[in-house]
Amino acid sequence: MTPYRSPYPVPGVIWASLPLPSLLVDSKGLIAEANPAAEVFLNASAKALSGQPVLDRLAIDAPMEEAFARARRNQSGLNVNDVDVTSGERAPVQCTLHLAPMHDNPEMILLILSPREIADRLGRSMGAKTAAKSAIGMAEMLAHEIKNPLAGIAGAAQLLSMSLTQEDRELTDLIVEETRRIVKLLEQVEQFGNVRPPDRRPVNIHDALDRARRSALVGFAAHMTILEDYDPSLPPTWADPDQLMQVFLNLIKNAAEAAGAAGGTIRLRTFYDRSLRVRRRDGIHSTLPLNIEITDDGPGLPPEIAGEIFEPFVSGRENGTGLGLALVSKIVADHEGWISVDSVPGRTSFRISLPLAPKDKQKDI
Numbered sequence: 001m002t003p004y005r006s007p008y009p010v011p012g013v014i015w016a017s018l019p020l021p022s023l024l025v026d027s028k029g030l031i032a033e034a035n036p037a038a039e040v041f042l043n044a045s046a047k048a049l050s051g052q053p054v055l056d057r058l059a060i061d062a063p064m065e066e067a068f069a070r071a072r073r074n075q076s077g078l079n080v081n082d083v084d085v086t087s088g089e090r091a092p093v094q095c096t097l098h099l100a101p102m103h104d105n106p107e108m109i110l111l112i113l114s115p116r117e118i119a120d121r122l123g124r125s126m127g128a129k130t131a132a133k134s135a136i137g138m139a140e141m142l143a144h145e146i147k148n149p150l151a152g153i154a155g156a157a158q159l160l161s162m163s164l165t166q167e168d169r170e171l172t173d174l175i176v177e178e179t180r181r182i183v184k185l186l187e188q189v190e191q192f193g194n195v196r197p198p199d200r201r202p203v204n205i206h207d208a209l210d211r212a213r214r215s216a217l218v219g220f221a222a223h224m225t226i227l228e229d230y231d232p233s234l235p236p237t238w239a240d241p242d243q244l245m246q247v248f249l250n251l252i253k254n255a256a257e258a259a260g261a262a263g264g265t266i267r268l269r270t271f272y273d274r275s276l277r278v279r280r281r282d283g284i285h286s287t288l289p290l291n292i293e294i295t296d297d298g299p300g301l302p303p304e305i306a307g308e309i310f311e312p313f314v315s316g317r318e319n320g321t322g323l324g325l326a327l328v329s330k331i332v333a334d335h336e337g338w339i340s341v342d343s344v345p346g347r348t349s350f351r352i353s354l355p356l357a358p359k360d361k362q363k364d365i
């Protein structure tokens with residue numbers, strides 16, 4: 001065997017011994033280099049792979065063009081978690097993908113696949129999703145068990161308050177107020193576990209956005225300015241209207257909370273973009289051309305949790321449950337859609353991409 005030599009400035013020895021399938025992808029999405037682990041994974045030689053479109057060789061159940069474009073645009077690495085990757089005839093393998101622009105040539109992206117088996121061998125014996133599921137299950141059970149005694153505590157405090165002086169009553173009021181807050185929090189936990197499968201029909205995205213906007217403006221977003229920038233020609237999507245509104249409400253609420261009392265501006269934008277394609281679990285390619293962007297001018301995601309905001313119980317706020325975005329991502333996934341976020345201080349933008357309603361159903365709106 002001839003010693004491995006890379007034409008790119010990657011230390012060849014590291015490249016060759018890296019146990020994770022790794023590819024260098026050029027600005028046109030063509031494979032420039034494949035390491036030996038990638039040769040095994042793709043069942044093809046580096047020579048045969050060279051020059052081939054990476055997304056022809058790897059079918060990935062995620063909008064990869066968007067991910068590549070984002071890594072290049074932001075000149076920073078990004079991870080795509082837990083996606084199914086198929087190559088050739090093989091059954092899909094669940095992987096986490098790492099995309100990193102090359103230091104000296106940011107058009108060139110290093111794509112590293114970290115298959116689930118390897119992640120597990122490295123000590124994550126329980127997948128993040130399974131762990132989250134059991135954590136939610138447990139939280140739900142606890143929520144249910146804690147709510148009853150809380151009602152008793154609040155009731156007792158109220159009874160007690162009747163025989164107290166005004167001054168002491170402040171304390172019982174505090175008990176009642178705080179128990180209410182806990183009950184509300186527990187209800188959110190319960191609600192999270194209870195989301196029913198979406199009842200999908202053709203939905204005008206702007207109707208759902210409008211309902212969310214109006215409800216937000218009379219409530220939690222009263223201190224915000226909400227601007228609309230809609231493409232009125234968007235065809236209907238295929239969604240559960242109530243769940244879709246819940247998604248928009250949660251995102252607007254987070255933006256309003258991030259802005260703080262000073263307020264700020266939230267921009268709701270819709271547009272048509274056919275470039276986002278995903279490969280569904282059944283192997284069929286579908287496009288998600290209906291896009292909704294919810295952008296605020298607040299402080300941006302706290303950097304220490306920026307990579308995990310869609311996980312349940314991850315919150316950067318003092319009284320947060322961390323369930324808002326977990327619910328959003330669950331609903332979007334149930335709708336075969338895609339959500340992504342771009343955040344820098346002064347500009348945080350959540351983008352949701354949704355499928356079209358089936359052709360024969362578009363008229364039923």
Ligand SMILES: Nc1ncnc2c1ncn2[C@@H]1O[C@H](COP(=O)(O)OP(=O)(O)O)[C@@H](O)[C@H]1O
Nearest residue numbers: 254255258300301315316317320321322324325
């Ligand atoms: N628009 C935003 N601007 C800044 N930070 C945000 C924004 N949206 C979400 N976040 C951060 O993500 C965290 C998780 O959000 P979420 O899942 O809704 O939980 P919660 O709102 O209960 O904290 C928030 O606590 C906040 O730190």
Ligand SMILES: [Mg+2]
Nearest residue numbers: 253254324325
């Ligand atoms: Mg929230």
